């Protein structure tokens with residue numbers, strides 16, 4: 053029997069094998085560390101060296117972090133606390149001086165914003181997440197919240213700067229004019245004409261009419277909250293304000309620029325290319341200096357144009373040029389067939405861009421877009437060079453204080469942690485979004 | 495080499511609805527096209543009546559794709575006239591969008607939208623171009639998905655389907671726009687043999703319902719069984735056209751003979 057088995061090529065299995073447990077060395081922590089940390093001599097050496105380095109780093113850092121100086125009111129007092137705790141090394145007292153954070157953290161968050169009005173930026177910040185939720189988590193949050201997202205851009209500046217309630221309402225009315233115009237006129241005078249007319253009408257409203265209407269309404273019904281001047285803004289609140297607005301504006305602007313750059317219309321194309329290349333070729337600091345000084349020269353005398361607004365505009369323009377290039381990369385990565393598929397179904401240019409091309413191009417560009425966002429958010433610290441008191445700007449004024457003169461690590465470390473929280477959050481969100489939008493199953 | 499002109503289906507083809515009417519669906523007159531300085535289409539004259547099933551064959555690079563892409567203006571012609579359904583193709587965007595929504599097209603690589611489900615792929619154009627209410631568009635889409643025999647895949651994404659299934663979705667997607675003319679550009683040449691059959695079956699059913707079809711394909715069996723006219727192109731020109739029997743059994747031009755001997759492996 054067995055001879056014939058050995059000689060024939062044909063084979064029929066007569067008993068099926070039951071499922072078995074994998075060998076112990078490939079599962080659990082042991083299996084994991086074997087495959088990830090200790091495969092081969094080289095990998096093992098690297099693992100050991102890295103572990104030694106990490107342990108050494110923590111050895112140095114943790115004692116410094118765990119320092120009993122929370123209640124100190126000056127750098128000198130910090131030293132006394134450390135000496136009293138017996139923490140004296142070769143270079144004098146060693147340990148962080150946390151008193152400065154306890155005393156100044158509020159200032160690092162809010163700058164010189166009036167203390168009794170802190171609830172306003174906090175509320176604005178909380179509502180920001182409510183407004184973002186339907187956009188960021190569109191699969192989990194009811195779409196009706198989008199209504200609030202539309203209102204939020206008008207609510208946000210009002211909460212921060214205060215003043216009469218009529219100014220955000222009048223600003224919003226301009227958009228109502230714009231959309232109503234496009235919606236109801238396009239049937240009468242054609243799409244392009246209706247867009248032009250509506251934009252002109254809205255611009256006229258904002259420039260010439262809304263101011264007077266606002267004043268009139270305010271005198272009839274003076275609903276207002278206390279207004280806060282821009283020079284009182286500072287700290288993280290300032291960074292977040294500039295960052296959020298610039299991020300929100302740079303994405304649509306970047307999309308428009310990217311489309312313009314790929315346009316067949318020569319003038320549109322050269323304008324977009326010129327803009328993108330110019331902005332990318334100039335350092336952001338230069339643009340900020342332009343915002344802080346030169347812009348005033350070009351403005352008609354007597355007009356005061358808020359410095360924070362100017363900075364936001366420059367930061368937006370700067371980020372949108374990068375955004376345009378990131379999105380152009382996404383557009384270029386789409387196969388030509390997608391355009392042809394959309395065209396062959398009779399979708400017009402804007403429909404195919406909005407429904408077919410952009411959703412895919414933006415999805416491809418998510419990592420680049422989020423990198424640009426993070427870069428922009430961190431670049432907001434540059435406003436300290438033109439005298440705005442963002443967290444970095446505030447460190448100078450804190451160190452100018454007699455009591456804290458000489459403090460470095462604690463302040464910068466604290467600010468770094470604050471920024472890290474936001475940037476890491478954005479980065480994690482982008483990974484989540486990439487996963488959620490994964491439909492290609494490659 | 496296998497005989498690619500073997501029958502593509504064993505069943506009897508129902509010719510009761512396959513009527514060629516006198517009404518002209520597509521008229522191409524003295525059409526010329528250049529890519530830069532390269533004269534890719536030369537003096538094309540072609541009249542397609544409603545209900546005709548035309549197969550276009552020819553060697554690679556002969557301009558077959560370019561010609562049928564001119565019919566829905568995916569490519570622009572520079573000289574001559576193309577009239578589709580009574581509307582001349584000019585640079586007027588309104589005309590182009592109108593014609594594109596009347597003319598369905600299937601591509602070699604399907605060109606489904608990977609970020610949308612099968613159902614959304616099928617309802618997108620009816621909703622946005624034809625302004626059909628969503629419910630109605632979905633009902634239509636399900637009807638056509640049943641017709642191409644994949645209603646159960648409606649909520650999947652294109653990436654989860656096989657090539658043959660994707661191509662049938664692409665056909666259903668075009669049909670949802672209720673086109674009067676269908677263009678096919680090598681719909682089966684990216685597919686495995688089994689899948690080719692399922693796609694061809696779908697196309698045969700379409701032909702049986704009297705759809706006007708222009709089909710670039712190397713499936714000579716399909717041409718024999720379904721087409722009422724075969725067009726042979728070479729070097730950007732229409733070299734020969736005839737009824738399938740005559741075309742295959744009795745080709746007139748030397749080029750056609752050479753091409754047929756190569757493709758049929760005789």
Ligand SMILES: Nc1ncnc2c1ncn2[C@@H]1O[C@H](COP(=O)(O)OP(=O)(O)OP(=O)(O)O)[C@@H](O)[C@H]1O
Pocket residue numbers: 529532534552553554555556557558559560561
């Ligand atoms: N966008 C383009 N620019 C320049 N030349 C092109 C372009 N598209 C096609 N061609 C050329 O035009 C000719 C006809 O191309 P076409 O794609 O119509 O051929 P085809 O008959 O469909 O060939 P195949 O069977 O390989 O699909 C080819 O020589 C090709 O190189």
Ligand SMILES: [Mg+2]
Pocket residue numbers: 558559560679680
């Ligand atoms: Mg081709």
